Amino acid sequence: MRYSFRNFDFVKASKGFFIFSIVLTLLGIASLSIFGLNYGIDFQSGSSVDITTSKHVDKTQAEDFFKGESLGEFTFTTGDDRFSVRFKDALDESQQLKLENDFKSKFDDKASFEINIVDVDIAKEQERNALYGMLIACIGIVIYVAIRFEWRFAVSSVIALAHDAFLVITMFSLFRLEVNLPFILAILTIIGYSINDTVVIFDRIRENLRFAKIKGPDDLKELVNTSVRQTLTRSINTVATVLFASLCLFAFGSISIKMFSLAMLFGLFFGAYSSIFIASPLWLMLRKRAKPKKAVKVQSAP
Structure with missing residues (x-):
C-alpha cells in the first residue's frame, strides 16, 4: 500500500x-x-416499551393497537418480531400492566416486555x-x-x-x-x-x-x-x-x-x-x- x-x-x-x-x-x-x-428515552421524559414476540405480528395492526390504548403521543418502530414504542408521557404501573395484558391477549401471550421510564429531572x-x-x-x-x-x-x-x-x-x-x-x-x-x-x-x-x-x-x-x-x-x-x-x-x-x-x-x-x-x-x-x-x-x- x-x-x-x-x-x-x-x-x-x-x-x-x-x-x-x-x-x-x-x-x-x-x-x-x-x-x-x-432524543431517545435517555434524554427525554417518557416511557420506552420494547416488545419481543414469539410469532409474527402485523405491523399495521400493532400500531393501531397502541393508538387504541389512548396513552398519549408515541413513536413506533419495528424489527424482526420486535416492536419499540416510545411514549412521550411516562406510564404509571397500572397503565404498564394494562398495556402488557392487552397486547398479550390480542397478539401473543408469550411476548416479553421491557419497559424503561425516565422523568424530566x-x-x-x-x-x-x-x-x-x-x-x-x-x-x-x-x-x-x-x-x-x-x-x-x-x-x-x-x-x-x-x-x-x-x-x-x-x-x-x-x-x-x-x-x-x-x-x-x-x-x-x-x-x-x-x-x-x-x-x-x-x-x-x-x-x-x-x-x-x-x-x-x-x-x-x-x-x-x-x-x-x-x-x-x-x-x-x-x-x-x-x-x-x-x-x-x-x-x-x-x-x-x-x-x-x-x-x-x-x-x-x-x-x-x-x-x-x-x-x-x-x-x-x-x-x-x-x-x-x-x-x-x-x-x-x-
Whole structure:
C-alpha cells in the first residue's frame, strides 16, 4: 500500500475533503437549527416499551393497537418480531400492566416486555452529564497534545475532533436517528480513536522535522505527504479492523446496540479521512503562517 501512494499528493487532495466537510457542516447546522436531534428515552421524559414476540405480528395492526390504548403521543418502530414504542408521557404501573395484558391477549401471550421510564429531572441531568463528559475529554486531549507536541498540533487535532463529532451528530440529525446514551458512548469512542490516529501522524511529522532541511513551503508540504505515506498502512489496517467489528455489531446486535454501532460506522469514516486530509493540512497551514525566526547577530569584540 505504501508504494501505491508514493507519488500521491495528500495535501493537494485535502482541498476536496475540506469542501465536502464544509458542505456537510452547513447542512448539519441547518438541520440542527430546524429539526434538532431525535432524543431517545435517555434524554427525554417518557416511557420506552420494547416488545419481543414469539410469532409474527402485523405491523399495521400493532400500531393501531397502541393508538387504541389512548396513552398519549408515541413513536413506533419495528424489527424482526420486535416492536419499540416510545411514549412521550411516562406510564404509571397500572397503565404498564394494562398495556402488557392487552397486547398479550390480542397478539401473543408469550411476548416479553421491557419497559424503561425516565422523568424530566433525570433526562436533563443525563443530557448535562453527557455534554460535560465530551467537554472534559476534549480539554484533556488539548492539554495532552499541546504538552507532547506544540500548540499548532493541538489546534489542528481539536478542529479535527470537533469535525468528526459534529459530522456524526449531523448524520443523526439528517436521518432522524435516535440519540441515546449508547450514542454518547460512541462519540467518546470516536474521539479517542480519531486522536490516536492523528497523534500517530503528528508524531511522524515531528520526527521527520528533526532531520529535514526546510527551505520553503514546498519542503513542508512534501514532509507532510511523506509522513502520511509512512503511516498510511497502519491507518488503513486500524480502520478496517474496527470497521469489521462495528459492522458485525450493527448486523447481529440488538436494537439497543445498533445506534452505537451505526454512530461508530459514521465516526470511523469521518475520522479516517480527517486525520489525513483535515488535521495534517491544517497543521501545514498554521506552520506556513509562522514568522521565521530572526537570526541573532553576534557582535565582535572591540
